[in-house]
Amino acid sequence: MSDYSPMTDIKNFWGILTILLIFGLSPIIAFFIGENTQPGIFLGSSATIAPFVILAVIARFSMLKDRESLKYPIYLLLVGIILVTASVSFFFGLVSLLPPDIIFSEEIDPGVFESGIDSREIITILLLFLACAGSALISLVPLLRGVRVYLASKLDFDPFSRLHIVALVTIFAITIIPLVPVTVTGVPPYLSETFTEMINSDGTFLEAAVAVDLYTLFWTILASFAIAGLFTKRNLGETLHRLGLTRPGTKEIVIAVGFALILVAVFYAVDEVIAVIWTAMGWPLTDSGAFEQFLVPYMTLPGIVIASVCAGFGEEISIRGVLQPRFGIIIPAILFASLHAFQYNWDGIISVFIAGLVFGLIRGRYSTTVCAITHTTYDFVLFLGLLLGFSVI
Secondary structure, three states, X not given: OOOOOHHHHHHHHHHHHHHHHHHHHHHHHHHHHOOOOHHHHHHHOXXXXXXXXXXXXXXXXXXXXXXXXXXXXXXXXXXXXXXXXXXXXHHHHHHHHOOHHHHOOOOOOHXXXXXXXXXXXXXXXXXXXXXXXXXXXXXXXXXXXXXXXXXXXXXOOOOOOHHHHHHHHHHHHHHHHHHHHHHHHOOOHHHOHHHHHHHHHOHHHHHHHHHHHHHHHHHHHHHHHHHXXXXXXXXXXXXXXXXXXXXXXXXXXXXXXXXXXXXXXHHHHHHHHHXXXXXXXXXXXXXXXXXXXXXXXXXOHHHHHHHHHHHHHHHHHHHHHHHHHHHOOHHHHHHHHHOOOOOOOHHHHHHXXXXXXXXXXXXXXXXXXXXXXXXXHHHHHHHHHHXXXXXXX
């Protein structure tokens, strides 16, 4: 790098070492102290985020002078993340297809397996596997120089920066692969009969759901700051600016709340239009009853406040804050929609995508803070409506 100096190297080294220790050790400590304890749940909530942070900070470190050899473990970790993502999607696709006694049996009983599925489901499972494998391969497309250069001509990232290359491949992976289960099976995994039975029979899930969301918000914000370069490239003020986080005044809060209330009305109409189109085409709609059952753990006033804040600030800081400045409005909006593919059918996914575009425009016009307040208020109104007996979808 042209701005390389020994002092820059030391600053990056200690910053990266600190981040690696925090995100690398937290899941391990959680495993040893017990996942059913509050400290264990808190530390364990970092597990799904840690690989992405570790990948990002090592990729940044590899761009320093004489660190070129780090590209090999970086790409190995990247492939590992893609394979795990594909495996998780395949498993949840199976959850949508197979009954609980097969999914959660400790031993495979051939008799139960043969009686539990038919030849049509076997074909669907094969398609599910092939689709997960294929989407994993497609996610590697940004490694092609021509693809990166073309996208960079439309967006604001460096097609030759290893950090940006890794980020783009990761975005492709976690955008494309999670869409596979609902596309192949026609049922969002979280709304499937098997998953619903699992959460209803698991008291610990119901008790821990809200706490896990709150802890995950903490780790998501910490991860967003780390990926944006806090203490490895930028100081705190620079990182806040990079993420679009500002101290909101009264005017910004009023604007955000006003946008949220308008969006509630707008998306009520949008969802109705989408439902009419989906019904006319004979496509499956999101099961509102199953979705409301999925939200049961949050159906208290504190629960909906926590859920709204976690979704609003967690998703906006990580997607609109971290990604939008580099990858524009559309790609993060697609990713935003894909992250909801386990809980919505395609009607809901399209609605979330449109919402993502709107949030992206708000982020571009104002700030991530205004966007996060808008998103939080919007979710709170919907959840409050559900708590009061009105359907949110």
